[in-house]
Amino acid sequence: MRELPRIARDRLAAGPVPTPHLDANLISGFVGQSLLPDERQRVIAHLATCEQCRAEVRLVVAVTQPDARGARANAEARPSPQGFSWQRWLRWQPVTAALAVAVIAVFVVVSARRPGSRLSYRSANSPVAMVSKSAPPPSPAPSAGNAALRLQTPPSPGEAKHKVEAAAASNQTAAAARRIQEKQGVHQVAPNADSPELISGNLTAPKVEQAEAREFEIAAPPPPRPASVPAPKPAAAAPQSAAERVGIQAGAAPARGVARAPGVMSVGDFAAKSGASPPSVSALAPAVRWETKVDTAGAPVDQGAVERSVDGGRTWQCVQVADGVTFRAVFALGRNVWAGGTAGAFYHSSDGGEHWSSIPLAATATAVGTSVGDIVSLQFADATHGVVSTSTGVTWTTSDGGQTWQQTQN
Amino acid sequence: MNSTETSTTTEAALSSEARLPDALRDELWRRSGAADFGVDAAEFASILEQIAARYLPGAGWSSLGAAAVADFCRSLRLQDLALARACAAGHEAAWNAFLIRYRQGLARTALAIVREESAARELADSVYAELYGLESRDGQRISKLAHYDGRGSLEGWLRSVLAHEFTDRHRREHRLVSLDEQVEAGRDFRAAEAESSASPDPRVEAATDEALAAVSAEERLLLASYYLDGQTLGAIAALLGVHESTVSRRLDRIVRALTKDVVKRLRQRGFSRDQVREALKVDVRDLAVDVRRQLRGARDEPRTVLSTESKE
Numbered sequence: 196m197r198e199l200p201r202i203a204r205d206r207l208a209a210g211p212v213p214t215p216h217l218d219a220n221l222i223s224g225f226v227g228q229s230l231l232p233d234e235r236q237r238v239i240a241h242l243a244t245c246e247q248c249r250a251e252v253r254l255v256v257a258v259t260q261p262d263a264r265g266a267r268a269n270a271e272a273r274p275s276p277q278g279f280s281w282q283r284w285l286r287w288q289p290v291t292a293a294l295a296v297a298v299i300a301v302f303v304v305v306s307a308r309r310p311g312s313r314l315s316y317r318s319a320n321s322p323v324a325m326v327s328k329s330a331p332p333p334s335p336a337p338s339a340g341n342a343a344l345r346l347q348t349p350p351s352p353g354e355a356k357h358k359v360e361a362a363a364a365s366n367q368t369a370a371a372a373r374r375i376q377e378k379q380g381v382h383q384v385a386p387n388a389d390s391p392e393l394i395s396g397n398l399t400a401p402k403v404e405q406a407e408a409r410e411f412e413i414a415a416p417p418p419p420r421p422a423s424v425p426a427p428k429p430a431a432a433a434p435q436s437a438a439e440r441v442g443i444q445a446g447a448a449p450a451r452g453v454a455r456a457p458g459v460m461s462v463g464d465f466a467a468k469s470g471a472s473p474p475s476v477s478a479l480a481p482a483v484r485w486e487t488k489v490d491t492a493g494a495p496v497d498q499g500a501v502e503r504s505v506d507g508g509r510t511w512q513c514v515q516v517a518d519g520v521t522f523r524a525v526f527a528l529g530r531n532v533w534a535g536g537t538a539g540a541f542y543h544s545s546d547g548g549e550h551w552s553s554i555p556l557a558a559t560a561t562a563v564g565t566s567v568g569d570i571v572s573l574q575f576a577d578a579t580h581g582v583v584s585t586s587t588g589v590t591w592t593t594s595d596g597g598q599t600w601q602q603t604q605n
Numbered sequence: 606m607n608s609t610e611t612s613t614t615t616e617a618a619l620s621s622e623a624r625l626p627d628a629l630r631d632e633l634w635r636r637s638g639a640a641d642f643g644v645d646a647a648e649f650a651s652i653l654e655q656i657a658a659r660y661l662p663g664a665g666w667s668s669l670g671a672a673a674v675a676d677f678c679r680s681l682r683l684q685d686l687a688l689a690r691a692c693a694a695g696h697e698a699a700w701n702a703f704l705i706r707y708r709q710g711l712a713r714t715a716l717a718i719v720r721e722e723s724a725a726r727e728l729a730d731s732v733y734a735e736l737y738g739l740e741s742r743d744g745q746r747i748s749k750l751a752h753y754d755g756r757g758s759l760e761g762w763l764r765s766v767l768a769h770e771f772t773d774r775h776r777r778e779h780r781l782v783s784l785d786e787q788v789e790a791g792r793d794f795r796a797a798e799a800e801s802s803a804s805p806d807p808r809v810e811a812a813t814d815e816a817l818a819a820v821s822a823e824e825r826l827l828l829a830s831y832y833l834d835g836q837t838l839g840a841i842a843a844l845l846g847v848h849e850s851t852v853s854r855r856l857d858r859i860v861r862a863l864t865k866d867v868v869k870r871l872r873q874r875g876f877s878r879d880q881v882r883e884a885l886k887v888d889v890r891d892l893a894v895d896v897r898r899q900l901r902g903a904r905d906e907p908r909t910v911l912s913t914e915s916k917e
Binding site: 201224225231240 | 834
């Protein structure tokens, strides 16, 4: 900084001290920047010549800052302008870090778009990879607690209410699941290396006009599954419109808010579908996704059906769970899959969707005199601890795999 | 500026026609939540009128217009104001609310200021006692909260009160320290104050004063904060609500312009270049000299000129 001539400094300090001094109202107004413009100018004029008030204002500014002690220390001493300054270096550190993150992000995105790239595949299998099934870009997630959730189509005004309700229910479910995990000392819903399967969830809005599905998934490491696992039997081939599948068929990374389940599909299946020689399991384990499909407009056949994709979302198969039920939520945790729908219909499969058994949630609700409504969201921390939200605003929790339920009114 | 002390005459000048309109009274009263603390609309409007009369320039409001008064009143922290004035009036629910919201913050701020727990507690307690109002005048308890005007947040006002109390105490204690204590503290071994560099020639002082008078108030505040108080650029930036680099650029520009102005005025007064250089010599104590760099550079540059004039 340029030096001020000594005489100027002396004359600057020699000015008369103005009185009266600033009172607490003006000082707090000045620091809070809530004074009128001319009033602020008068305060500045006073401060320019009053060392006493400057000291008070300085103190107030220092303790107003979040790190009051650090700010006060900073306000009291000025480091030497010469030589290396840690403060100066630290001042630029966030910028440097941001640039580094941006460069890494660009590198990852570019790599992920390269088909066949090992990095590309791994990127697509990152813990919270989002994919979009439909052409429009996904909407932002409703909340941080539901970060993996993506709306697939922009909601119409008529849908908005349902979507908000569903998102809220999902948030409640996630929060309750987190509480259970905390009690158990489980910190992540995502399976770890010991449970190398996938978690896939689905959240659908009731009675939407267009076919839509919203889902999220949490990735798991590639599983060391044997190649002899049979492929699931599809109940019916799900119709795939061009609009629905375009994003995935184009070869882009799965863009739907979906988790992959690297363990369900075998290497042999992959080779058969792709026509290529089977690469290593760790590199090529595809994603298994679960979702429900709500289509009240044009596809009554698979309305409310549970769908599964074993190739990362390229193709989808309807999975027969139960007749006459419109499923609105599905959640997978390894080989365990749960599906919930209208009138409290709730089913569980422990073999990746091949066999399903009913869970007595509706009966429990009836026994306690509560209307169970439709299951709109569900989430499990493990095979026994789960949370279910219903359209009636009730959250049900279980800690024994669904044999008994406790309700929480929201 | 000491508004609480000088407000009486201004308030007296408030004419009856300058009362807040009824609609505005009701609006502000509803927004303030004063009803929760038993302050009715008329009482709250009276408080607002006193505050407006205190801060708005001029003895009345006629020249300002009703819109300006309304804007001013709306700019106040109405909820904080209602709470503070209800506390000052001794409303129990208001005190409970105040304690819940601000007591801990008061202690934290005191600790941040004093940085020593027992002293911080003492400071916070003394301020709290003033807020509650221990002194009585005509049998009435006078609470310091009655002086809060809602210009900034109540939290900020409390910080200001604490800072004021702390600096006051510091000055009082500093004045009361005996000479023996100062000797024990080694204060009489301090280096003697350097002789003022003020030139005996009054023309230099006059030229500098004229140049400083031409500097705006904000620029003068920047100069005083940086060169007199030794504040960092960051602290000054926080004070003025601008970016640090802005402060740096402005300071550099101000000093350059000020020096140039002083030189010009001295030359107009018949000073030679050498005399100007002598008058504006930089105090060696202010130079942050990097000796190593200077010595290294001396091999390449046999002569280094430190004259302010030559920089210009």
